[in-house]
Amino acid sequence: MARIRVVTDSACDLSGAMAADLGVTIVPLSIRFGDEEFIDGVSLTPTEFWAKCKASAVLPETAAPSPGAFQEAFQSAADEGYDGVLCITLSAGVSATYQAAINAAKALDGVIPVRVIDSMTLTVALGLLVIDLAERAAAGDDLDQLEARATEQIPHTRVLGVLDTLDHLAKGGRIGGASALLGSLLSIKPVLTVVDGAVAEESKQRTRSRSFRYLAEQARAASPLRRLAVAHGAASDLDDCLALLADIPTEHPVVVTDLGPVVGTHAGPGTIGVCWISVS
Numbered sequence: 001m002a003r004i005r006v007v008t009d010s011a012c013d014l015s016g017a018m019a020a021d022l023g024v025t026i027v028p029l030s031i032r033f034g035d036e037e038f039i040d041g042v043s044l045t046p047t048e049f050w051a052k053c054k055a056s057a058v059l060p061e062t063a064a065p066s067p068g069a070f071q072e073a074f075q076s077a078a079d080e081g082y083d084g085v086l087c088i089t090l091s092a093g094v095s096a097t098y099q100a101a102i103n104a105a106k107a108l109d110g111v112i113p114v115r116v117i118d119s120m121t122l123t124v125a126l127g128l129l130v131i132d133l134a135e136r137a138a139a140g141d142d143l144d145q146l147e148a149r150a151t152e153q154i155p156h157t158r159v160l161g162v163l164d165t166l167d168h169l170a171k172g173g174r175i176g177g178a179s180a181l182l183g184s185l186l187s188i189k190p191v192l193t194v195v196d197g198a199v200a201e202e203s204k205q206r207t208r209s210r211s212f213r214y215l216a217e218q219a220r221a222a223s224p225l226r227r228l229a230v231a232h233g234a235a236s237d238l239d240d241c242l243a244l245l246a247d248i249p250t251e252h253p254v255v256v257t258d259l260g261p262v263v264g265t266h267a268g269p270g271t272i273g274v275c276w277i278s279v280s
Contacts, residue, residue, distance in 0.1 A: 002142035004084050005077035006134045009065060009097050010040040011090035011262040012127040013231050018257075022134035025073045029097065031261045033060045038261075046258035050234040050269055060265050064096040070104035078112035084143040085114040088129055088150060090122045090262070093197030115143055117150045120197040123263045124229040124255060125159035125275035131255070132227065132277065156226075156278045160202060160218055161192045161263075162211040164235070164270025191215070192267070199266075208237070215274040216244035223248050226277045229255035233264045233271040241272050251279070 008014075010028040019026050028040040033052055038044035040062075044052075053060070070087065077085050087105070092098035098118045105114035119126045132153060133146055141149065189211040193202035205211035219228065228250040232238045238256075245254065259271055267273075 001140040002084070003082045004086055004137045004141065004143055004146060005080075005082045006130060006137050006146075007070070007073050007077070007085055007087040007101075008126065008130045009089050009101075010260060011095070011097070011122050012130050013124045013257050013260045013263070014127045014130060015257060016041060022131060023138065024130055024134050025076070027065045027069050027073050027101075029065055029095075029262050030063045031060050031265070032063065034058075040261050044261065046260050046264070047234070049261045049264060053264070053269060060261065062262050062265055064100050067100045067103035067107065070101045071107050074104055074108050074112060074114050078108070082112065085112060086117070086133060086137065086143060086146045086150070087114060088117045088119050088126070088133065090126055091120050091194065091197040092118045093120070094122065094199060095262075113143055115147050117147065118197065119150075119157075120154055121157055121159055121194050123159060123161075123259060123273050123275065124231040124257050125157050125194070125273075127231075127257065128227045128229050128255065128275060128277050129153055129157060152280060153277055156280045157275070158218075158222065158278070159194050159273055159275045160215050161267060161271055161273035162189050162205065162208070162215060163192065163267055164189070164208065165268050209240070212241045212244055212272070215241065215272070216248070219245060219274055219276055220248050222276060222278045223250070224279050225250040226279050227252050227255070228274075228276045229257065231257050231259040231263075231273040231275065233259040233267060234269050235272050236270075238272065241274070245274065250276070
């Protein structure tokens with residue numbers, strides 16, 4: 001039976017405990033607040049990140065892992081006797097992480113077979129793909145089977161996120177200050193998605209509660225689901241969203257996780273993302 005190590009990056013928003021249970025290696029991105037640099041999930045937890053965001057006048061910056069960080073993860077798998085590595089990263093359309101993994105795989109050519117896949121998505125939508133692949137790897141799938149599985153699942157993976165505030169987008173220069181003011185006055189809650197690997201506005205919802213109902217409607221319309229997950233950025237009303245998702249048919253239990261710094265930097269506190277893989 002093949003022994004394949006699944007490797008991903010910290011944009012997957014899976015906790016360290018979840019990754020350990022799955023036997024997955026997470027290569028972290030880094031976050032910089034001014035002169036302070038932190039390693040995602042290592043020297044900065046999601047809780048600490050959100051606290052720092054609230055206290056900071058400017059947005060933090062995120063940086064992709066170095067090829068060396070991926071090379072270390074791949075080499076570790078070789079040293080532990082694995083037959084290969086399946087590495088799946090956040091979308092190449094939003095980060096240099098995928099390219100760093102590609103460069104690392106080339107550096108280990110002849111040492112251990114490595115397949116690197118662009119998930120075309122981010123946050124726990126990537127996390128759900130990782131969970132699926134890790135379970136398949138544990139069941140004995142080889143590299144070809146895992147690569148085929150990922151290729152099959154990616155088109156059926158969806159992420160929808162509702163922002164609570166436009167402040168982070170405004171601070172990051174993504175929208176003008178006037179738009180942020182207008183949005184807050186009208187209680188407009190933009191819903192974001194990922195299209196062809198890039199973040200795009202999916203719709204605008206009037207009020208937070210309406211946006212939650214919209215997310216649930218979209219997930220229900222896509223059901224039956226193979227997997228369903230919710231990632232939130234210190235959202236006090238998380239339970240309201242979860243209640244609306246409770247009756248949606250899904251093959252596996254709903255995964256609930258913290259929205260980490262990689263996406264949270266731009267989305268801001270209170271963001272809730274609903275992600276799923278539909279049955280193909």
